[in-house]
Amino acid sequence: xxxxxxxxxxxxxxxxxxxxxxxxxxxxxxxxxxxxxxxxxxxxxxxxxxxxxxxxxxxxxxxxxxxxxxxxxxxxxxxxxxxxxxxxxxxxxxxxxxxxxxxxxxxxxxxxxxxxxxxxxxxxxxxxxxxxxxxxxxxxxxxxxxxxxxxxxxxxxxxxxxxxxxxxxxxxxxxxxxxxxxxxxxxxxxxxxxxxxxxxxxxxxxxxxxxxxxxxxxxxxxxxxxxxxxxxxxxxxxxxxxxxxxxxxxxxxxxxxxxxxxxxxxxxxxxxxxxxxxxxxxxxxxxxxxxxxxxxxxxxxxxxxxxxxxxxxxxxxxxxxxxxxxxxxx
Numbered sequence: 363x364x365x366x367x368x369x370x371x372x373x374x375x376x377x378x379x380x381x382x383x384x385x386x387x388x389x390x391x392x393x394x395x396x397x398x399x400x401x402x403x404x405x406x407x408x409x410x411x412x413x414x415x416x417x418x419x420x421x422x423x424x425x426x427x428x429x430x431x432x433x434x435x436x437x438x439x440x441x442x443x444x445x446x447x448x449x450x451x452x453x454x455x456x457x458x459x460x461x462x463x464x465x466x467x468x469x470x471x472x473x474x475x476x477x478x479x480x481x482x483x484x485x486x487x488x489x490x491x492x493x494x495x496x497x498x499x500x501x502x503x504x505x506x507x508x509x510x511x512x513x514x515x516x517x518x519x520x521x522x523x524x525x526x527x528x529x530x531x532x533x534x535x536x537x538x539x540x541x542x543x544x545x546x547x548x549x550x551x552x553x554x555x556x557x558x559x560x561x562x563x564x565x566x567x568x569x570x571x572x573x574x575x576x577x578x579x580x581x582x583x584x585x586x587x588x589x590x591x592x593x594x595x596x597x598x599x600x601x602x603x604x605x606x607x608x609x610x611x612x613x614x615x616x617x618x619x620x621x622x623x624x625x626x627x628x629x630x631x632x633x634x635x636x637x638x639x640x641x642x643x644x645x646x647x648x649x650x651x652x653x654x655x656x657x658x659x660x661x662x663x664x665x666x667x668x669x670x671x672x673x674x675x676x677x678x679x680x681x682x683x684x685x686x687x688x689x690x691x692x
Contacts, residue, residue: 387409387419388419388423388426389428390409391405391409391416391420392419392423392428392429394408395416395420402416402417402420427506430506432478432481432482432506433478434482435457435475435478435479435482443458443681443684443685443688444456444457444684446688447677447687450691451666451669451670451687451691452672453674453676453677455677456677456678456679456684457475457476457479457676457677457678457679458680458681459471459472459475459657459678459679459681460681461680461682467500468680469496469497469500469656470500470504471680472497472500472655472656472657472678472679472680473497473498473500473501474500474501474504476497476501476504476583476653476678477501477502477504477505477506479653479676480501480505480583481505481508483581483651484510485513485580486510486512486513487512487513488510488514488581489513489514489516489575489578489580489581490514490515490537490579490580490581490582490583491516491517491518491581491582491641491649492515492517492518492530492533492534492582492583492584493518493519493530493533493582493583493619493620494529494530494532494533494584494585495533495586495587495594495656496585496594497655497657498533498583498584498655499536501655502532503536505537505540505541506540507540507541507542508540508541508542509541509542510541510542510543511543511544513541513544514543514546514575515537515538515541515544515546516548516572516576517530517534517547517548517572518548518576518582518584518619518620518640518641518646519552519620519638520548520550520551520552520553520638520639520640521547521548521550521552522551522552522553522598522599522600530548530552534546535547537583546572546575548569548572548639549569549572550639551639552600552638552639552640553600553601553634553638553639554637555637556637557633557636557637559637560636560638560639564639573641573645576641577645577648579649580649580650580651581649581651582619582641582646582651582652582653583655584618584653584654584655584673584674585618585656586616586617586654586661586665586668587616587617587656587661587664588615588616588660588661588663589606589609589610589614589615589616589622590610590615590660590663591660593606601634605634608634609622609632609634612630613625613630614630615663615664616661616664616665616667616668618654618664618668618671619640619641619646619673620640621640621671623667623670623671623673624667625663625666625667625670626667626670627667627668627670627671627672628671629671643673647672647673651675651676652673652675653674653675653676653677653678654668654673654674654676654677654678655678655679656679657680657682657683658680658683659683659686662683662687662690665679665683666687666690666691
């Protein structure tokens with residue numbers, strides 16, 4: 363007589379979660395799936411729940427940062443387009459987001475890629491300077507929670523109440539919170555009424571110490587904004603259309619990390635700079651790793667000027683923007 367077929371559900375006896383897992387089903391499911399290599403059906407049998415519930419637990423594990431699934435950003439950096447753009451424009455590194463079917467806004471897509479890059483680069487005792495903008499904010503929101511208490515995240519430029527949803531304070535604080543790092547905000551407005559007021563503030567010990575800290579940055583992170591058409595500088599309340607027009611008349615095409623520049627990469631200044639509280643261009647250029655995140659056809663001229671100004675050593679952008687940048691330098 364043939365023996366009855368073994369019940370596959372009996373192959374793996376239900377386990378009692380170890381004491382260190384307590385009643386945390388999310389952690390226990392993630393451990394069984396990622397560490398012990400069990401299939402979702404097997405985990406369902408062990409936990410006495412449905413396979414759909416296991417799927418939900420694993421999704422929750424990813425959402426809460428219990429597990430982190432990443433694509434090595436250096437592989438994207440080795441793509442032919444990224445290498446060609448890097449070599450053509452003189453960047454140290456370039457990471458190009460492949461064109462896909464994502465319905466997310468482009469700033470969020472680039473922010474996700476840049477978040478993976480930053481996670482792979484952040485080191486012990488890093489001092490990370492952070493500017494502001496929608497793509498920088500998207501990066502901060504896409505970061506996987508890490509434990510980097512020895513890292514310092516510092517604000518590069520003063521604040522503006524009109525840009526609270528993507529302000530320097532919010533971007534800096536968000537990144538520091540995700541990294542469980544030390545957060546150092548700059549307690550000063552981004553733009554003051556006169557050059558004399560700026561001089562007084564810059565002489566304050568707390569402000570002076572902040573800029574001394576920025577002088578030790580190992581990495582700076584910033585976005586780039588175009589000056590033509592609708593621009594974040596005006597819509598975000600950073601400056602008035604009349605103030606922006608002064609820079610346009612002087613030939614400026616873009617703005618990045620507190621500085622305006624023309625298509626040839628020359629910095630453009632006006633009396634506005636005498637009232638703007640931000641890390642100086644000279645100090646910024648001394649930072650070893652300078653990561654610019656941004657893309658979109660409307661920003662191509664600005665990004666090209668920013669690259670010629672040598673403000674960035676690393677660019678994270680999208681495929682369309684990369685191809686347009688190459689066409690500009692052909």
